Amino acid sequence: MPATIASPPLTARPLxxxxxxxERAAAPTAICQExxxxxxxxxxxxxxxxxxxxxxxxxPSLWRYKEWLPFDGDPVWSLDTGFTPLVDAPALARRxxxxxxxxxxxxxxxxxxxxxxxxxxxxxxxxxxxxxxxIGCASTGNLANAVAAHAxxxxxKAWIFIPDELEAGKVIGTSxxxxxxxxxxxxxxxxxxxxxxxxDRFGWGFANVNLRSYYGxxxxxxxxxxxxxxxxxxPTAVVAPMAGGSLLSKLRKGFGEFLEAKLVHGRPPRLxxxxxxxxxxxxxxxxxxxxxxxxxxxxxxxxxxAIGNPxxxxxAARAMRETGGWAAAVSDSExxxxxxxxxxxxxVFAETAGGVTAAGALAxxxxxxxxxxDEVVLCITGHGLKTVEAVHGAVPEAPxxxxxxxxxxxxxxxxxxxxxx
Amino acid sequence: xxxxxxxxxxxxxxxxxxxTIEATGRTLxxxxxxxxxxxxxxxPRLRDKEGKPYPFVNFYLNDEDVRFxxxxxxxxxxxxxxxxxxxxAGG
Numbered sequence: 172m173p174a175t176i177a178s179p180p181l182t183a184r185p186l187x188x189x190x191x192x193x194e195r196a197a198a199p200t201a202i203c204q205e206x207x208x209x210x211x212x213x214x215x216x217x218x219x220x221x222x223x224x225x226x227x228x229x230x231p232s233l234w235r236y237k238e239w240l241p242f243d244g245d246p247v248w249s250l251d252t253g254f255t256p257l258v259d260a261p262a263l264a265r266r267x268x269x270x271x272x273x274x275x276x277x278x279x280x281x282x283x284x285x286x287x288x289x290x291x292x293x294x295x296x297x298x299x300x301x302x303x304x305x306i307g308c309a310s311t312g313n314l315a316n317a318v319a320a321h322a323x324x325x326x327x328k329a330w331i332f333i334p335d336e337l338e339a340g341k342v343i344g345t346s347x348x349x350x351x352x353x354x355x356x357x358x359x360x361x362x363x364x365x366x367x368x369x370x371d372r373f374g375w376g377f378a379n380v381n382l383r384s385y386y387g388x389x390x391x392x393x394x395x396x397x398x399x400x401x402x403x404x405x406p407t408a409v410v411a412p413m414a415g416g417s418l419l420s421k422l423r424k425g426f427g428e429f430l431e432a433k434l435v436h437g438r439p440p441r442l443x444x445x446x447x448x449x450x451x452x453x454x455x456x457x458x459x460x461x462x463x464x465x466x467x468x469x470x471x472x473x474x475x476x477a478i479g480n481p482x483x484x485x486x487a488a489r490a491m492r493e494t495g496g497w498a499a500a501v502s503d504s505e506x507x508x509x510x511x512x513x514x515x516x517x518x519v520f521a522e523t524a525g526g527v528t529a530a531g532a533l534a535x536x537x538x539x540x541x542x543x544x545d546e547v548v549l550c551i552t553g554h555g556l557k558t559v560e561a562v563h564g565a566v567p568e569a570p571x572x573x574x575x576x577x578x579x580x581x582x583x584x585x586x587x588x589x590x591x592x
Numbered sequence: 593x594x595x596x597x598x599x600x601x602x603x604x605x606x607x608x609x610x611x612t613i614e615a616t617g618r619t620l621x622x623x624x625x626x627x628x629x630x631x632x633x634x635x636p637r638l639r640d641k642e643g644k645p646y647p648f649v650n651f652y653l654n655d656e657d658v659r660f661x662x663x664x665x666x667x668x669x670x671x672x673x674x675x676x677x678x679x680x681a682g683g
Contacts, residue, residue: 364655482678
């Protein structure tokens with residue numbers, strides 16, 4: 172028989188409990204059977220790692236860092252996700268009084284315009300490795316969009332659960348892909364609790380429930396990309412939005428892994444997290460210096476961050492404290508202003524979570540958390556067209572005119588007499 | 593007071609396969625203590641050595657997070673349903 176050349180089949184890495192250290196074989200489960208702690212993938216310690224040139228020569232997707240993603244063999248789906256632009260933002264640097272600011276622009280993430288494409292790229296390959304034919308999630312919107320889009324491309328069935336009061340863009344941006352979308356009366360925390368029970372009952376692959384150990388690793392690619400796009404070096408500070416809190420601890424892990432691999436050198440960045448004041452259990456955990464989350468009932472227009480019972484909140488708080496960072500909560504009107512100044516300073520139109528991040532960074536700057544030498548990256552995680560409701564009344568209304576030059580002339584003269592508008 | 597305790601499948605290995613257990617007590621903490629006494633293998637997975645809940649393990653009393661009702665001190669009544677769910681991440 173002639174020899175065939177085939178890439179090794181995709182398999183998922185084994186798991187280890189973050190709390191008690193118990194190990195188990197790869198499986199669609201995220202919970203330790205011994206202590207109910209969270210499971211994380213285990214990587215082969217001595218595995219060969221690529222150098223800078225090898226990584227730089229690979230396709231521009233998050234899979235260029237596949238040695239740090241929880242699979243053996245080649246991924247089969249969502250090969251084009253990741254490697255979003257890192258946008259230089261000098262106007263934001265002046266606004267914050269720091270040396271440099273960049274926007275990590277996941278508003279143009281492929282295919283569903285939010286950073287959740289990264290975690291779903293990992294989750295859907297875990298579903299492939301386990302032979303699951305149905306994927307699902309509990310979502311505040313962006314994850315719903317991502318699971319629906321990635322499942323459609325992979326030909327998987329999707330069951331998606333969201334709180335009943337979400338923005339139209341998040342709802343339509345899910346159902347358009349043919350997913351089975353279910354709106355649950357209640358908060359995200361109710362939906363999340365329900366999905367834990369559904370995943371347990373039906374054996375589906377829920378991206379952020381039983382596939383979470385694999386899903387979460389996709390977030391680390393934000394850190395890898397920031398380091399590579401800065402020319403293989405680290406910023407001094409990173410500001411990111413917090414919902415469940417996972418992104419903060421995965422950023423820390425990602426920067427740490429690149430330091431350990433000697434792909435970058437120096438001090439890990441200080442990590443800062445931002446939440447809306449109407450749902451800020453992790454910010455309050457950092458401010459109190461406590462070690463357990465006090466859950467909240469969310470009351471904010473920032474629905475994508477409205478998680479009152481954040482499962483990774485303790486780890487996020489630890490990541491902020493131990494790197495020398497801090498946390499900030501902003502009001503709904505501040506976050507809307509954050510969306511506006513981010514758009515006007517950088518050309519990036521972000522959803523409400525991006526407004527929280529921008530306004531949170533401004534609050535941190537005003538509180539003296541940054542210094543003049545700081546090089547700050549803002550993680551802007553979702554596109555503004557998903558949450559136009561938030562800015563609808565806050566942007567100037569456009570005049571309607573007849574198609575006559577005279578009417579334009581009048582507008583231009585008005586502008587001259589009122590230039591600061 | 594008799595209540596029903598619903599367990600996730602990951603814990604059924606410690607109860608001989610049972611996913612639903614009857615328990616008695618005036619408070620959630622007493623009901624959990626009752627179950628812990630009858631299922632010693634389950635006990636350390638529901639609460640710590642001091643009888644306090646773990647941060648990773650959430651209890652829901654009739655679908656409401658018990659931390660809004662006083663945690664293990666929450667009073668329970670005949671027919672209440674308590675569901676144990678490991679903490680899960682967001683999105």
